[in-house]
Amino acid sequence: MSLAEIGATANGGVCRLALTDEEIAARRLLIDWAEALGLSVFTDDIGNLFFRLAGSDPEAAPVVTGSHIDTQPTGGKFDGAYGVVAGFEAVEAMLDAGAAPTRSVEVVAWVNEEGSRFSPGMMGSEAFTSRRPIAQILEVTDADGITTAAALEAVLAASPNLERREFGTPIAAFIEAHIEQGPVLERNGVPVGVVTGIQGSRRFRVEVNGEAGHAGTQPMAERRDALLAALRIVDALRATFAPDDAKFTVGLFDVTPNVPSVVPSRAYFSIDLRHPDQATLARLGDAIAAVCADHAAPCAARIKEIATSESLEFPEAIRATIAAAADTLDIPAIPILSLAGHDARQLHYHCPTGMIFTPCKDGVSHNEAESATPADLAAGTRVLAATLVKLATDV
Ligand SMILES: [Zn+2]
Known part of the structure; x- marks a missing residue:
């Protein structure tokens, strides 16, 4: 005191x-x-x-x-x-x-x-x-x-x-x-x-790049919607981590240009991944890049690890x-x-x-x-x- x-x-x-x-x-x-x-x-x-x-x-x-x-x-x-x-x-x-x-x-x-x-x-x-x-x-x-x-x-x-x-x-x-x-x-x-x-924890940032388009005129099949690609990635990551009961959080999510009538050209989000077992944490963190690559199309995803502690x-x-x-x-x-x-x-x-x-x-x-x-x-x-x-x- x-x-x-x-x-x-x-x-x-x-x-x-x-x-x-x-x-x-x-x-x-x-x-x-x-x-x-x-x-x-x-x-x-x-x-x-x-x-x-x-x-x-x-x-x-x-x-x-x-x-x-x-x-x-x-x-x-x-x-x-x-x-x-x-x-x-x-x-x-x-x-x-x-x-x-x-x-x-x-x-x-x-x-x-x-x-x-x-x-x-x-x-x-x-x-x-x-x-x-x-x-x-x-x-x-x-x-x-x-x-x-x-x-x-x-x-x-x-x-x-x-x-x-x-x-x-x-x-x-x-x-x-x-x-x-x-x-x-x-x-x-x-x-x-x-x-x-x-x-321990591993922290990543993911940037998904697509292309802006008119929400009314652009055919769905021709869109490169960065938000939809990011959502596919996030859901695939959730499914990947679930069997190991890892703590997985996307706490930051940013869409560009973030206006109602434009197909999003870019989505940017964080990944915070935690697991008490180091081997599991390493394996799950190492799987993120492939999940992003598999689910980004027709957009492109870039991933960067910004912090790690075992x-x-x-x-x-x-x-x-x-x-x-x-x-x-x-x-x-x-x-x-x-x-x-x-x-x-x-x-x-x-x-x-x-x-x-x-x-x-x-x-x-x-x-x-x-x-x-x-x-x-x-x-x-x-x-x-x-x-x-x-x-x-x-x-
Ligand atoms: Zn303290």
């Missing part, structure tokens, strides 16, 4: 965009918390913040937990912030309990997960894991033309004494706690979800450790698939990674009304703490 005061909106939400004055204030608060707990604080060249509870073996790679503190413009109190605060709470609990982990335990706040000011998001975790080159990230500008590099300089200058860490330092395991942002846990009355993986499955060992922690604490937990992306998506390619979900009210997120109960958040944090202790102690 203290963190949510920074960037608080009149409607009870939070607007704390990446690399702003609000974020500088929020970082100051985290640093204060860390210093009060005796943690050492590090940053890196993209501004990720790491808070370290030293283990007995300083050479051993740390166990890391955390999420992000930036929000959408009309965001809530819990998306991202919960994972960071839960990390602090877990570390504080370890200190209170006199835990003596072998590995260091670190809390991280990854920079710009949301991507609403500087797009795309996940800049901090992508830079750290070298999934995207830092030079490319620093060039990104916001709506006012300010570069990430310039905004970042101000953020780093606000805490000039922090030790800088290299990107890609070894991590023994990464565990991200996050609100579910969907309704599954709440509907099942279960406080904790052991996340099995993250659903479906991934977190390692069984990490999932089992989280599930065992919940079991030991007598906290009900169920497996759950993440339908949204998270920093854990990037860390998955760097170290053994897992996620813990907690319910949020009515599944609402990216919304000022985002809410969660203290009891559910505490349950998730207890499971997180037990998981971290296990991973940091059994070396």
Whole structure:
């Protein structure tokens, strides 16, 4: 709730965009918390913040937990912030309990997960894991033309004494706690979800080109109606994806010239395709071009893939450790698939990674009304703490 005061909106939400004055204030608060707990604080060249509870073996790679503190413009109190605060709470609990982990335990706040000011998001975790080159990230500008590099300089200058860490330092395991942002846990009355993986997506744009004509005089058989061709393609895609129960959405559809008495010369539409199984996602996405070609005649279709992210499955060992922690604490937990992306998506390619979900009210997120109960958040944090202790102690 203290963190949510920074960037608080009149409607009870939070607007704390990446690399702003609000974020500088929020970082100051985290640093204060860390210093009060005796943690050492590090940053890196993209501004990720790491808070370290030293283990007995300083050479051993740390166990890391955390999420992000930036929000959408009309965001809530819990998306991202919960994972960071839960990390602090877990570390504080370890200190209170006199835990003596072998590995260091670190809390991280990854920079710009949301991507609403500087797009795309996940800049901090992508830079750290070298999934995207830092030079490319620093060039990104916001709506006012300010570069990430310039905004970042101000953020780093606000805490000039922090030790800088290299990107890609070894991590023994990464565990991200996050609100579910969907309704599954709440509907099942279960406080904790052991996340099995993250659903991937492929996004395309299709342009169908035909020829304009007079709606009254041009014979039907001679028309090259781009809209009718696009509708055939969309229906054929629906039939292609249906057996695999893929999520298929055409959310953008544009017709040219879009007037009542002219045969459409051009249709332009989006395809958003998602499936939790990567092999299925790849196969279905690869089938789109042929479906377009088969159903475009007498028009011509052009297809372009504009974004892709793989479906991934977190390692069984990490999932089992989280599930065992919940079991030991007598906290009900169920497996759950993440339908949204998270920093854990990037860390998955760097170290053994897992996620813990907690319910949020009515599944609402990216919304000022985002809410969660203290009891559910505490349950998730207890499971997180037990998981971290296990991973940091059994070396
Ligand atoms: Zn988030």
